[in-house]
Amino acid sequence: MLHSDSLQPHAGELSAEVLFAIQEISQYFGINDPKVLTLDQWNVVIPVTYSVSLPSRGAVDDISISNEEPMLIQLSLNSYPHIAPYILSDRKNFPRARLSHLYFTTDGEPARLCLARNNPHEWFATIKMSDFLDVGGQWLYKAATGQLDDDGDEFDPTRLEGNVFKNHIYRYDMINEVVINDQRLVPNLPVALFGGAQLLKAGTLFAFQTNVPVPLFVFESVRDAIRELPKSEGKDLSANPMLTFVFWDPDGSIDNRYLTSRPENYGQLKTFFSLRGIDLHQALLKLEELGAIIRLGLCVILAIKRPRKVIGYNGNYEFVNFLISLPSEGVAAADNDTEVTIQGHIEPFNKDMANYLSARDQTPTTLYIGAGSLGSKLILHDARSGNLQIGICDDDKMLPHNLIRHELFADQLGQNKAEALATVIKQFYPADSTDKINAFEFSAIFLDRIFQEYKQIIDTTASVQVMNFLLAKQLPANTRYYKAEIADAGALGLFYAEGQNRNPRMDDLVNLACFYATKNQQLRTWRMNDAHREVTHLNVGLGCNSTTSVLADDMLSFHASVFSRILATAASQPRQDMSGILAMSSLDETTGFPNIGTEYIEVQAFDVLTCKAGSEWQVRLMGGIKELLFENSGQQAPKETGGVLIGIANYKTKTIHVFDIIAEPQGSHGACGGFVRGAIGLPAEIDEVKQKTGDVIGYIGEWHTHPMNLKRLSTRDEATIAELKELNRAVPIPTCALIVTLDELLVYVYE
Template sequence: MLHSNSLQPYAGELSVEIQSAIQEISQYFEIPNPKVLILDKRRIVVPVTYKVSLPNMGAVDGINIGEEEPMLIQLSLNKYPHTAPFILSDRKDFPRAWLSHLYFTTDDEPARLCLVRNSPHEWFATIKMRDFLDVGGQWLYKAATGQLDEDGAEFDPTRLEGNISSKHIYRYDLINEVVSENQRFVSDLPAALFVGGQLLKAGDIYAYQTNAAVPFIAFEIVHNAIVRLSKEEDQDHGANPVFTFVFWDPDSAIDDLYLTSRPKNYGQLKMFFSLRGIDLHQALLKFEGLGAITRLGLPIIFAIKRPRKVIGYKGNYEFINFLIISPTGGIGALDDSDEIWLQSHIEPFSKNIASYLSARKQTPATLYIGAGSLGSKLILHDARSGNLEIGICDDGKMLPHNLTRHELFADQLGQNKAQALADIIRQFYSADNTAKIAAIKSSAIYLDSEFQHYQRIVDTTASVQVMNFLLSKQLPANIRYYKAEIADEGALGLFYAEGYDRNPRMDDLVNLACFYATKNEKLRTWRMNDAQREVTSLNVGLGCSSTTSVMADDILSFHGGIFSRILSKAVTQDSADMSGIVAVSSLDETKGFPSISTEYIEVSAFEVLNCKAGSGWEVRLTSGIKEILLNNCKQYAPKETGGVLIGIANYKTKTIHVFDIISEPQGSHGTCSGFVRGTLGLPAEIDAIKKVTGDVIGYIGEWHTHPMNLKRLSARDEETIAELVELNRTVPIPTCALIVTPDELLVYVQE
């Protein structure tokens, strides 16, 4: 019996595209005058016959595939060629129950071949009709020779098609565990009860979600909570609580046949369950008597035990989702003719899915300090990559002008930024434990014990106060401090990462970036622009203003994306050999269209010297300077030599950073008993450094050698320092004298 025997010829007009398709079908199958039949008001079919090359002994496993298979090529009257054609079996006795890669259709519909796992429409957009027809022939050959299942060790799940009402979101492993362990709600029924919800948007149901199993002992508590929520009609919960009913074969029998008959109404659904040993109607009446049916929409899942692991997850159960729209009269009022809907199923967004799709395996616990525009982007990048150990510290609220660049939206105006971002992340991961997503609604300077919970600190505040505070803290040994900021009105992004054992330290790196302006053109442009730039103040209310940058959101997002990628790669550094990082992302639009680039500078540990005079000051020398000084001492011995130190001082942290030295300026003279530093050309040389670094880096002290190994200040040294102290206080800078012996550096600092 053929489906085409009952179809009527199509006599209407055909588009040029469909006429061309029919001509190609005619040529492919060598049919001079192909029939065009009406499948329904939207689709036509062309009957064809495929010749199938069978094995000598016939089709594998006795599957009823013949040498000639009558098929139907289906075309959409209104949408072809923008929607793909389909290939249907013309046989009413096609062995669909024994074959995979078929859509789940009703008894009166022709079996529909699934030729591609992804969208058939996208696939067809890239191929010709002849290629499409070739794949149909290959499908039949594979069916006859037992090669349809390319994943031989896994079972291919049912392809759902037609009458799909909505999505049903749940974790496959959650349902699989309950069914595999036969965790029945009541002992005489192969069924479990789960709690979930109808997910709402603008009052409409857009999906169902199943979250957790409800054992009988906990049912009353859960039921009462649902009833209580249901009565709060004036509250917008974003979901209506519902129960989901999961059934399985009472004997846990393995079923290796593919589903072929999709129930269209309640009577057919009861028959579907009856064939599997379950009286569905009586089961639902029992649940109704317990008070488990609280909504008109009843999501039902049937779990089918397959002979092999099902493709897509680690379990052997395949899940088919139905939705019954129960009448107001309850289950007893259901009629056999009432329509039944299928639900497509999808895993909820989870840590595992996020990590897999982001190709990110390591997501260390991270404390973000600052939840402003830049911070919000880094926080959500990290969260979307599967990190569920995130702390967010910010005491600020979302204000209207923040909408320009912030990841939060208008419905979060007035909320604390840290709390709002934490709430969003928790909503992402409704199926995961989000207890370690923490909002800290206070200033960073009050942080203390919180640090022990994290392996990374990411500071996006651009606050010197916050940086100084973090420099003063004795952080846990396993924590690494990162800092990100935008510079030069968005032209540059600067990202810093401390090295092993906090060396180089954050202030080393931030100031080093300024010094690198002496070597790097992009940094030089930034520093010189910065020295001339006026701070922009935005009026946000009567009598108050906010210092902010004029910058488009896409510029900030560009740098934020680069910073996020650096963060993901930095965790792979070996901790013992971990150097510091200064990364520069550049967006140059001075010549019209944007030109982008990134540079990464690895920074070795600084040499750290403490003041020998007990002033509490610390001098930090960039890597390599110590060796240069010791070599100078050796090279010029027995005479003394010297020069000046180039760097910057921070009175708040009592730290001097030295990035370079100038040796023996013109006019300098050294003897075996002393050194007189010359000044010829020195002011101009230092002014040039100050200019290109935006008046940040300059003269910061003196150095000279004691080749005879005098490990203290000489009387003349003390006199010179006393003179310099008075002079330097007018600048003001501390007075720093660095003594270089053959094997040691000695530093003396006075304010």
């Protein structure tokens, strides 16, 4: 018997695209007068015959594939070629239950071949009709020769293409564990109970979700809580709690039949279950007696044990999901025509999935200080990659103008940014524990013991106050401090990471970025623009960080994405040889279309000198400066030599950072008993440094050598320092004198 025997010739008009497809099909099969039959109101079919090259002894495993196989080519009347054709079997006795790679159709529908594992419409968009028809012939040949299963030792799951009523979201591993351990709700029924919800959006059902097993000892409390919920008034729910029932064959029988005959009513579903050793109707009546059937829409999952691991999952059970639309009178009133629909299965978004899809290694526990525009983007990049150990610190609220660049939306206006972001992240991961996603709704300067819980601290505040606070804190030995900021009106992004044992330190790196403006044009442009930038708009009653910052969201997102990738790499650096990082991302639009770039600099540890004058000042020399000083000393010995130090001083942290030296300016004179530093051309040289760095880096002190190894200030040194104190206080900068002996650097700092 053929399906085409009961189909009528198509009497309506056909589009030019469908007519051309029919012509291609006719040419491929050598049909002079093709029949065009009506399959339904949306589709027509063209009967064809495939010649199948069978083995000499016929099809393997006695699968009844013949050498002349009648098939139907289905074409969409209104949407071809954007909707792909389908190849259907014209035979009503086609051996569908013994063949994989078939769609789940009802008994009355022709068996439909699955030719592409991914989207068939995307696949068809890349090939010709003849190629498509070739694949149909290959499918039949593989079916006859036992080669359809090409996934190794795995079982091909059911294909639900186009037959799904809503999706059912649950973790395969959760249900698989309950089934393989036979964790029944009651001893005499092979069924487990799970709690979940019907997910609503604007009051409309969009999915079902099953979250957790419900054992018998908590069943009554769960049941009663669900029953009480409709009695609450004024509720605004995003989910209706529900119960899901999972059945399995009590004998644990293995079923190697492929699911190709889809139940479409309660009578067919009872037969479908009975073939697997389950009396569904009697089981539901008993569950109704227990009070477990609470909603008319009843989610039922059948677990079918397969001979091999199911493709795409970590177990041998295949789960098939149904929704039974019970009558209001209950299970006893359900007749064979009661509606049954199939549900698709979707894994909930979870930590492991996020790690895998992001190709991200496990991220360390991370504390974000600052949940503003930049911080929110970095936080969500991290969270979406599977990091569920995140702390977020911010005392600010979400205000309307924040919508221009922040990752939060209008429904979070007025909420604390840290708390709102934590809530959003927790909603991402309904199947995972999120108790380590924490919000701290206060200023960073009140963070104390919290630091012990985190391996990474990421500061996105652009706050000197916060940086100074973190510099003063004794962070845990294995905690690394990072800082990210946007500069030059979005043209430049700067990312910093402290090195091993906090050396280089964050202030070393931030000031080093300014010094590198003497070598890098992009940094130089930033510093010079910054030196001349003026605030031109200030709304009274709002802070300068409110509506005055002009920066497009896409520019900020670009830098945030670069920072996120750098952070992922930096987090994997071996701790024992971890250098500091100064990374830059640039977005240049001065010539029209954007020109983007990145630069990554590893920064070695600074040499740290403690003041010998008894003050609390510290001098930090950029890597290489110490060696350069000793080299100059050795070259000029036994004469003294010297020059000036280039850097910056911070009165708050009592730190001088030295990034360069100038040796023996023109007019200098050295002798065995002393050194007189010249000044010819020196002011212009220093002014050039100041100009390139935006008046940040400049003269910061004097250095000279003691080749005779005098390890203290000489009388002449003390007199010179006294003179410099008066001059430097007018600037003001501290007075710094660095002495280079044969084997030691001695530093003296006076305010």
